Amino acid sequence: MHFDLTDDQKEIRRVARELLAARSSWARVREAAEAGAAYDEGLWRELCGLGWPGIAVSEEFGGQGLGAVELAVLLEELGYACAATPFLSSAAAAAAIEACGSEEQRARWLAALAAGEATAGIGTRALCADGVGAAVLVLLERPSGEALLVSGAECAPLETIDPTRRYATVSGGDAEPLGGRGGAGAVAAADRVRAAVAAEVVGVAQRALEMTLAYVKERRQFGVPVGAFQAVQNRCAQMLLDVESARSTALFAAWAADAAPERLPEAAALAAAAAADGGRAVAASAIQAHGGIGFTWEADVHWLYKRAQLDAALLGGARRHRAMLASLAAARVAQATYS
């Protein structure tokens, strides 16, 4: 039992944090957002040059041959930076195709995605992140929980409240189950995508917490930092609890994806439910703790709030995951009772 990142994974995190601090400042994110999710082509090229999109793709296809935990580490850092890149969609799609795709699907998409020569979109037909211009989409079809691989679809730009990322609606296209005909692979692929989104939310929430702590230590009212007031402190403590809850479950899901796939359905549902609600709650608290400033366009916490909202939507909301967890727990209880 060692429930923490390895030294190598911590090193990946350190490098990513430093790089993004230098290349994806709030000024840069704001610039991209105000120009309507004008992704920073230079930053994206740089990330591709470092091999990030293919971090969980095997070396056979030009990837780095690492796993879901390393991907989660990068996603957390990109979420922390609220970076305006198509990284989440491309890397999550590549990881899902790598782990669950058929030979043909892997051969067709992985090399281009790993190299950044092609990008992917993820989501649903009603809300697809990075669909416009994507070569392939991984769509999570609601009722069955399966992931579909869709190419040749028509993607219409959808302007959402989160201008740090490009979204689209999807129509048409050739759809096939990811990993063959309706097998467990297609469900596992969807779980991997959700685990990836949940990992990004951990970074978003962590940043919201850190910005809040810095602000309430600095901002003074009644002659003291507002962070000395217990009402503010309690809010911050609750934010930490929500961040760490999301982190515990996101790490569990990333670990399960590679090391214990039989536990992934539950782990992904835990991570999705914790991230969908927790991310929004933490980011909302960040706005509140910033007071009037937090409600302004100038204070960058709103980018995090908006990203948390859209990530929750990409996850399909917390409720369906809680329903899945309830039925899973009920099935276990029934099995224990009748066996």
Next chain:
Amino acid sequence: MDLTFSAEETAFRDELRAWLAANPAGAPPHGDEDAHYGWRRDWQRRLADAGWAAVHWPREHGGRGATLTQSAIYYEELAAAGAPLPANVLGLLLAGPTIMTWGTPEQQERHLVPILTAEEIWCQGFSEPDAGSDLAALKTRAVQDGEEWVITGQKVWTSMAQYAKWCMLVARTDPDAPKKHQGLTYFLLDMEQDGVEVVPLKQITGESEFNELFLDGARVPAANVLGGVGNGWKVALTTLMNERSGLAFFLQVRMRQLLDQLIGEAAERGLMEDPVVADRLGELHLRCEVLRLTAYRGLTAIETYGQPGPEGSLTKWMWSDTNQALTQLAADLLGPEALTAGAPWAFELLRARGNSIEGGTTEVLKNIVAERVLGLPRLK
């Protein structure tokens, strides 16, 4: 990152599981609190005979030198087997480790074995009517009289005092010390004497788990000072630091069992089809799993860095909140049946109110998180 148990941890778990299967604690006696306690005391003797009473103690003192993870496994397995906590849990978790840290060779020789075998039960005399969360405000006085100390004052929330031979007692020996946490001394108080009176405290469940402890000229020989006169705050911190490590896993499994029971009863009534019910039960399942995972992260942090990470301060708060939500939902779903006097769910509902108070109130835990983990300033 590896969330599986190592071969050594698995072997430990399997050995314990096999022993528990072959040596069940049996069903608890009903109704009588004394009989219930006697049952736990017998249970601890059996654990001690087989070397399972204090796995976290070093081998030289009769433990197994268990790692933190093994200790967590121990409490999980105990709870999973439906076994109770050993009767002398305060001795095993608090008094024993504190005496190992601060005690003289004579004190260790005298006290550790009877703690292990439940021959001598321990209670904890820290809290007072005006010193709960603010422990350093305690007023119980100890005055030196030759080779003895004479103790006068009142303690409260003293669980197991009615069965205890010994009490971990913190008293003020220097009322003129410049700061209130100075001038305190930690005593090993013999409960069997005239100056000690134990009065049961009836709690909202109608039971009496706790007591008030009245000290009126109780005497402690100088040899029973632990860690030196005036050093009581530091020694008490050792006791408090031990308090929440292993138990969390026992409580976590117990809560899981309670949730499974509620899910079973909800299913019997056809309530799982109700999406609102499923949503609330799904949320509780999530919170139970978050607690379990976060507790394991905390173990890894302590094993790696020697101290808990930011997540370490959260688990007790998570547990008490979740247990309260769980027992309240039971009352929602099961209705009057869960509110009938003497019903197990009614007991759980009422008992859960104490969870966010005992062992550190949620308010104080939040303050600790804010100040020590998040580094927020303290209001002067």
